[in-house]
Each structure stands twice: as C-alpha cells, then as structure tokens.
Amino acid sequence: MxxxxxxxxxxxxxxxxxxxxxxxxxxxxxxxxDPAYRRAALERSLVAPDNGYSALRLERYTEASWGALPVWNPRARPVLVSDLGGPVPNPGVDWEPLDLDVPWEEAALSALGARAFSAYPAQVEPALLMALTDADAPARFGLWVDGDRVGGLVWAETPGGVQPAFSCASCHAIPRDDGPGLVLGAPNHAIDFGALLDASHSAHTSAGRWGPGRVDVTPDDVDNPTVIADLRAVRFQRDLNRAATISNDLMALTVRLETAVITNSREAVRPPRELAFALAWYLWGLGDALPALPADGAGAAVFARECGRCHLPPGLAGPPVALAAVATDPTVGESPWRGTGAYQTTSLRGVARRGRLLAGGAIDSLERLLDPDRVDGGHRYGQTLDDADRASLLAVMRDLR
Ligand code: HEC
Ligand code: HEC
CATH class of the missing domain: 1.20.5 (Single alpha-helices involved in coiled-coils or other helix-helix interfaces)
Structure with missing residues (x-):
C-alpha cells in the first residue's frame, strides 16, 4: 500500500x-x-436535476462510466518565456506528473492544491499554440507573463504527442498591481479564449465575439459566454456557477472540479481524486486572505441598508435571485444546460479586483454599476443614492480586494 x-x-x-x-x-x-459517498455528494449538490449539466452527471458519475476512465496526471512542465517562437518541446528528464503522495493533512493538501492550481494540465487546448508564436503573442490574447512563466500554461505529454494546456491559473490568476507575482484565484478578465479559437481556425465564429474574460462553458447551442469566476471567494458562495447550478460545500466543490476536468477532456480522462480534493481544499482556504466589509462607518451603513439583504455579511453572498428580479442579461441564467431560473448572488469579497461584473460580464466597474444614469444592464440597486452615500459605498467596496 x-x-x-x-x-x-x-x-x-x-x-x-x-x-x-x-x-x-x-x-x-x-x-x-467510497463511491457511494461521492455519488451522494453529487446528488445532494445538484440544484436542478433536469438541466443538462445535472442529467449528464446523474447518468455518468458512476464507477462503471466516468469512474472507469483513465486517470490523467501526465508528465508535464510549465510553458516558459524561452519557449515563445520555438518548436513544441520534447519531454525531458524534468517533466514530471504531480506528486500525489502527500500526507492527508491540512498543510500538505493545501500545498498540493496550490501546486496543482498552476502546474496541472486541467484542459488540453491545441489553439493555445497561437499564443506562443512570438514574444508578443501571449499579450495579444490576454495571457499574463510572470517571471519565466507564460499564462499558467503547461506542456503535457498526451498519447497524441506534446500539447499545450491551460492550468487553473490561466483563467483564475492575475498579475499583482503592487509588485511582481500573481493574485491566485482572482479572475483573468483579460484572457480572450474565443479570439484564440478563432485565430487557430482562421475563422470568425461566435467564440470571437465572447470578448475578454468570458467563456461559453455550456454545450447548449446557445451563445452564452459566462464571466470567469473569482475563486478567492468560492467558499463564500451559496451556490456555484453564475447560474447557481450547484449547492455549494466542500464536497460539492470537489465533485464539481473532478467532473469539470472530465467534461473538458470530452469524457476521455478523469483527474486523480486526491488532486480534486486537494484543489478544492486549497481554494476553500483562499477566502481567508480577502478583506471583509468594515463593521461600521458611513459606507458600511449604506451597504447594510441597500445591499445587505442579498449580499449577506460576512461572505457578502446569498441565496440566488430570480432572473427577472435581478433583471441583468438573463442569457447565462437561461441556459438549458446550467440554468436554474436564478442567478447566484455573487460574493463581493474581492470584488474590486474584478475587471468584469455580472454573469455575462456586461459591466466593467463598480462606478458604472452604481451610476445613476445607467439604464442598461439591470441590477438597479443603489442607483438612486445621493452623491455622499454613493461615495462612501464606493469607498468601502474599493477596499474589497
Ligand atoms: C479557460 C478558462 C478556465 C480555466 C482553464 C478554468 N476555469 Fe474555472 N471558470 C471559468 C469560467 C468561465 C467560469 C464561470 C462558469 C459559470 O459561472 O458557469 C469558471 C468557474 C469556476 C468555478 C465556479 C466558481 C463560482 O463561484 O461559481 C470554479 C470552482 C472553478 N471555475 C474552478 C476552476 C479550477 C479549479 C480550474 C483548474 C482545474 C479551472 N476552474 C480552470 C473558466 C476557466
Ligand atoms: C435583490 C438582491 C440584491 C440586492 C439588493 C443587491 N444585489 Fe448585487 N447582485 C445580486 C445578484 C443576484 C447578482 C448577480 C447578477 C448577475 O450575475 O448578473 C449581484 C451582483 C452584484 C455585483 C457583481 C459581482 C460580480 O462579481 O459580478 C456587484 C458589484 C453587486 N452586486 C453589488 C451590489 C451593491 C453595491 C448593492 C447595493 C447597492 C447590491 N449589489 C444590491 C443581488 C442583489
């Protein structure tokens, strides 16, 4: 053993x-x-058992189906700045699968999750070669460069040869604005995956219209790109996904991550389960570093009066709100794949680092969201505040980063 x-x-x-x-x-x-334990966690977590997301999982999250897929933990290495413009590399002695042999202890599992977040090839994507053609290519598609790392990308050894892959950090990390390094878990609202897909197919498709920070994550034949989530706040979300598809807890998150790797591989492979749990455990801990709303002061009072009934303290998240009531663009929430008829009341912990707001990413700043003259976009809360109240509300919200 x-x-x-x-x-x-x-x-x-x-x-x-x-x-x-x-x-x-x-x-x-x-x-x-324990297969029965994880199956029960899945069943408990699905908010709308009839949507496509739930139906697929209820059918396939069994030992005989997805449980029998080969485990994906290939030899891999980070994509480096020195790879830009060069050929696809060959596997070398420094190419390693993630070492999963860690003690089942809090710190060791967090460390494994943190490693996996930036090093595990979560989604193989040949189109990423378009972002590696020359030194300027990563920036053209909104991929960050941090030290010698390019966009959290990873070279992975697959049966069909070496392929570039996204890690979680490609979409879920951004460069710090106060020095070197990354804010891990913060959404990369610069990445333009749709433009990458169009570039690699030399075509103009609906993906080219997603725009930065959005990905159409649903196979439902509806054009419904969804804004990339801020994972630092994941522990505070009552439900997961903007369409509130999953009732959140640590096990629900673990199963969500496991099944996402499976569906992103077109059901070809599954991640090691220790790794799915370590990732979830790591993400669960990220919330500790996020500032909370101050307990008192003018801004906190305005928040409590205008916002706190939905964005409940301390997580500043809450039960989902019916699409018609929040009145933001309903396209993401109406998805027959992920939809539940309501939107996740997204946690505002960390909100000031997000480049795009609301499920479809329609609003680009807190100022714009609260602008009294804004008529489009829905979420009309706080728009009738007087100038002083708006200023104090914005001041506390800008500190939520
Ligand atoms: C290509 C970009 C991309 C990559 C790579 C990616 N994600 Fe995401 N992620 C998204 C998008 C877009 C959403 C929003 C989906 C939605 O709301 O339905 C999302 C949502 C999530 C959520 C739901 C959070 C919430 O509050 O609702 C979790 C959890 C998550 N991602 C974890 C991960 C992890 C862990 C990895 C690596 C294994 C990963 N993602 C890789 C784009 C990506
Ligand atoms: C009736 C419930 C409700 C009230 C009241 C409310 N919100 Fe929201 N808020 C929501 C829901 C639901 C969403 C998600 C909408 C979507 O995804 O399109 C949201 C989204 C947001 C977002 C975008 C977060 C993100 O990451 O996309 C911000 C910022 C926000 N609310 C701030 C506020 C502020 C400030 C107030 C008070 C002035 C407020 N909200 C009042 C329900 C509410």
Missing part, C-alpha cells in the same frame, strides 16, 4: 469509528475511497 493510500485509509478509519460529524479531511478521504 502506498503511503498515500495508508493516509486515506487511516483518515477513513477514524471517520467510521467516531460518532462525531466528519471533519473536512475525513470527508475528503471518504470522497476518495
């Missing part, structure tokens, strides 16, 4: 013998080792 299996076994043994509710890590161990 590998030491990893031993750790998982130990944690599960503890879970079975105690009467106390399971700890988070015991839940993670049960998810890894």
């Amino acid at each position: 590998s030491s990893r299996a031993a750790w998982v076994g130990l944690a599960l043994l503890a879970a079975c013998t105690a009467d106390a509710p399971l700890s988070d890590l015991e839940r993670g161990a049960a998810y890894v080792s």
Whole structure:
C-alpha cells in the first residue's frame, strides 16, 4: 500500500469509528475511497436535476462510466518565456506528473492544491499554440507573463504527442498591481479564449465575439459566454456557477472540479481524486486572505441598508435571485444546460479586483454599476443614492480586494 493510500485509509478509519460529524479531511478521504459517498455528494449538490449539466452527471458519475476512465496526471512542465517562437518541446528528464503522495493533512493538501492550481494540465487546448508564436503573442490574447512563466500554461505529454494546456491559473490568476507575482484565484478578465479559437481556425465564429474574460462553458447551442469566476471567494458562495447550478460545500466543490476536468477532456480522462480534493481544499482556504466589509462607518451603513439583504455579511453572498428580479442579461441564467431560473448572488469579497461584473460580464466597474444614469444592464440597486452615500459605498467596496 502506498503511503498515500495508508493516509486515506487511516483518515477513513477514524471517520467510521467516531460518532462525531466528519471533519473536512475525513470527508475528503471518504470522497476518495467510497463511491457511494461521492455519488451522494453529487446528488445532494445538484440544484436542478433536469438541466443538462445535472442529467449528464446523474447518468455518468458512476464507477462503471466516468469512474472507469483513465486517470490523467501526465508528465508535464510549465510553458516558459524561452519557449515563445520555438518548436513544441520534447519531454525531458524534468517533466514530471504531480506528486500525489502527500500526507492527508491540512498543510500538505493545501500545498498540493496550490501546486496543482498552476502546474496541472486541467484542459488540453491545441489553439493555445497561437499564443506562443512570438514574444508578443501571449499579450495579444490576454495571457499574463510572470517571471519565466507564460499564462499558467503547461506542456503535457498526451498519447497524441506534446500539447499545450491551460492550468487553473490561466483563467483564475492575475498579475499583482503592487509588485511582481500573481493574485491566485482572482479572475483573468483579460484572457480572450474565443479570439484564440478563432485565430487557430482562421475563422470568425461566435467564440470571437465572447470578448475578454468570458467563456461559453455550456454545450447548449446557445451563445452564452459566462464571466470567469473569482475563486478567492468560492467558499463564500451559496451556490456555484453564475447560474447557481450547484449547492455549494466542500464536497460539492470537489465533485464539481473532478467532473469539470472530465467534461473538458470530452469524457476521455478523469483527474486523480486526491488532486480534486486537494484543489478544492486549497481554494476553500483562499477566502481567508480577502478583506471583509468594515463593521461600521458611513459606507458600511449604506451597504447594510441597500445591499445587505442579498449580499449577506460576512461572505457578502446569498441565496440566488430570480432572473427577472435581478433583471441583468438573463442569457447565462437561461441556459438549458446550467440554468436554474436564478442567478447566484455573487460574493463581493474581492470584488474590486474584478475587471468584469455580472454573469455575462456586461459591466466593467463598480462606478458604472452604481451610476445613476445607467439604464442598461439591470441590477438597479443603489442607483438612486445621493452623491455622499454613493461615495462612501464606493469607498468601502474599493477596499474589497
Ligand atoms: C479557460 C478558462 C478556465 C480555466 C482553464 C478554468 N476555469 Fe474555472 N471558470 C471559468 C469560467 C468561465 C467560469 C464561470 C462558469 C459559470 O459561472 O458557469 C469558471 C468557474 C469556476 C468555478 C465556479 C466558481 C463560482 O463561484 O461559481 C470554479 C470552482 C472553478 N471555475 C474552478 C476552476 C479550477 C479549479 C480550474 C483548474 C482545474 C479551472 N476552474 C480552470 C473558466 C476557466
Ligand atoms: C435583490 C438582491 C440584491 C440586492 C439588493 C443587491 N444585489 Fe448585487 N447582485 C445580486 C445578484 C443576484 C447578482 C448577480 C447578477 C448577475 O450575475 O448578473 C449581484 C451582483 C452584484 C455585483 C457583481 C459581482 C460580480 O462579481 O459580478 C456587484 C458589484 C453587486 N452586486 C453589488 C451590489 C451593491 C453595491 C448593492 C447595493 C447597492 C447590491 N449589489 C444590491 C443581488 C442583489
């Protein structure tokens, strides 16, 4: 038995013998080792069992179907600035799968999740070659450069040869604005995946109209690009996905991540379950670093009066709101694939670092959202504030970063 299996076994043994509710890590161990436990977590999490997202999972999230897929943890290495303009590299001695053999402990699992966030080839995408043709190419498609790393991209060894892949950090990290390094989990609202797809096919398709920071994530034949999520706030969301598809908790998030890698591979592979849990556990911890709304002061008072009934403190998130009530562009929420009839009341923890707001990304700043003269875009809350109240509200919101 590998030491990893031993750790998982130990944690599960503890879970079975105690009467106390399971700890988070015991839940993670049960998810890894017990098919009935993870199936129950999936079923519990699906808000609308009849939409396409839920129906596919209810059909295939079984041991015989997706559970039997080969595990994806290929030899890989980061895409480096020195690769730009060069040939696709060959696997070398420094190419490694992620080392999953870590103790089943909080710090070790967080560290594994953090590594995986930027190093795991979450989605192989040949079109990414278009962003690697020359030194200026990454910027043309909104990919960041951090030190020698390009956009969190990874070269992965596949049965069909070496391919470029997104890591989570490609879409879910941005350069710091106060020095070198990245804000991990913050949405990359500059990345233009649709433009990459069009460039690689030398075509003008609907993807070319998504625009930066948006991806059409649903196979529903509807043109409904969705804004990239701020994962630093994921623990605070009551539901996952803008369409509020999944009732959120640590297990629901774990299963969401596992099944996303499966569907992004067109159901060819599945991620190691230890890795899915480590990623979820890592993301769960990111919320700790996000500032909260101040307890008192003028801005906090305006927030409590105008916003707090939906964006509930301390997470500044809340139950979903019917599409017609929030009145923002309903296209994302109407998806027959992910839709539930309502939008996630998105957490505002971290909101000041987001380049695009609302489910379809229609609004580009807090100032614009609260602009009294704005008539388009819905979400009409706070637009009738007087200048002083608006200024104090904006001041506290700008500190939510
Ligand atoms: C190509 C860009 C892209 C990549 C790569 C990507 N995501 Fe996302 N992610 C998105 C978009 C777009 C959404 C919004 C989907 C929605 O709301 O329905 C999203 C939403 C999410 C959500 C839901 C958050 C919420 O609050 O509702 C989670 C969790 C998430 N991503 C985790 C990850 C992880 C972990 C990885 C790496 C394994 C990853 N994503 C890779 C684009 C991406
Ligand atoms: C009736 C409930 C409700 C009230 C009241 C409300 N919001 Fe919202 N808010 C929502 C919902 C639902 C969304 C998501 C809409 C969408 O995705 O299109 C949202 C989205 C947002 C966003 C965009 C977040 C993101 O990352 O996309 C901001 C910013 C925001 N609200 C700020 C405020 C402020 C400031 C107030 C008070 C002036 C307020 N809200 C009042 C329900 C509400």
